[in-house]
Amino acid sequence: MGDYVLLAIGCIFVNNILLMQYLGNCPFLGVSKKMETAMGMGMSVVFVLVLAGAITWMLNHFLLKPFGFEFLRTISFILVIAALVQFVEMFLKKSIPALYAGLGIFLPLITTNCAVMGVCLINIKEDYSFVQTLVASFSYAAGFGLALILFAGIRERIILARVPKPLQDTSIGLVSAGMLSLAFFAFKGMV
Numbered sequence: 070m071g072d073y074v075l076l077a078i079g080c081i082f083v084n085n086i087l088l089m090q091y092l093g094n095c096p097f098l099g100v101s102k103k104m105e106t107a108m109g110m111g112m113s114v115v116f117v118l119v120l121a122g123a124i125t126w127m128l129n130h131f132l133l134k135p136f137g138f139e140f141l142r143t144i145s146f147i148l149v150i151a152a153l154v155q156f157v158e159m160f161l162k163k164s165i166p167a168l169y170a171g172l173g174i175f176l177p178l179i180t181t182n183c184a185v186m187g188v189c190l191i192n193i194k195e196d197y198s199f200v201q202t203l204v205a206s207f208s209y210a211a212g213f214g215l216a217l218i219l220f221a222g223i224r225e226r227i228i229l230a231r232v233p234k235p236l237q238d239t240s241i242g243l244v245s246a247g248m249l250s251l252a253f254f255a256f257k258g259m260v
């Protein structure tokens with residue numbers, strides 16, 4: 070049980086997929102202007118990433134590896150992720166249309182989100198067991214959501230501040246993201 074806790078802490082704080090490995094920065098910068106959309110994107114990524122991690126682990130261990138089709142790993146993982154994102158998109162469109170509209174183009178971009186694909190490949194590279202894959206996938210997604218929500222809070226506060234003209238919008242967003250990333254570097258020696 071302790072190993073799973075260390076794995077979770079490592080994935081959320083020490084190796085945060087957004088702030089330490091800087092994967093998935095497109096939705097990070099795109100949907101982090103409002104807290105509601107950041108939370109919605111975070112929950113969507115948790116759902117997609119946990120299911121993608123589980124399905125890709127099974128696909129790799131029961132189909133690709135035994136038959137020597139590891140070279141099809143990338144394309145098969147993309148197909149799994151795309152199918153899951155379509156499911157999330159249909160669900161949000163039917164049940165939470167305001168969130169669906171708020172996420173806009175960034176919802177389908179989860180399909181090409183390198184964070185989702187990166188976590189699936191990291192799980193395979195680290196040779197995690199199925200349970201470790203579930204823990205790591207959930208933890209990476211929780212870290213993604215945490216970073217997104219923290220960044221959304223910072224950006225909402227920046228709107229109220231007087232920012233010099235050259236640093237407005239994306240520029241101050243990138244500077245803030247860099248400072249948030251530096252704050253997460255403090256966790257590097259933890260695990």
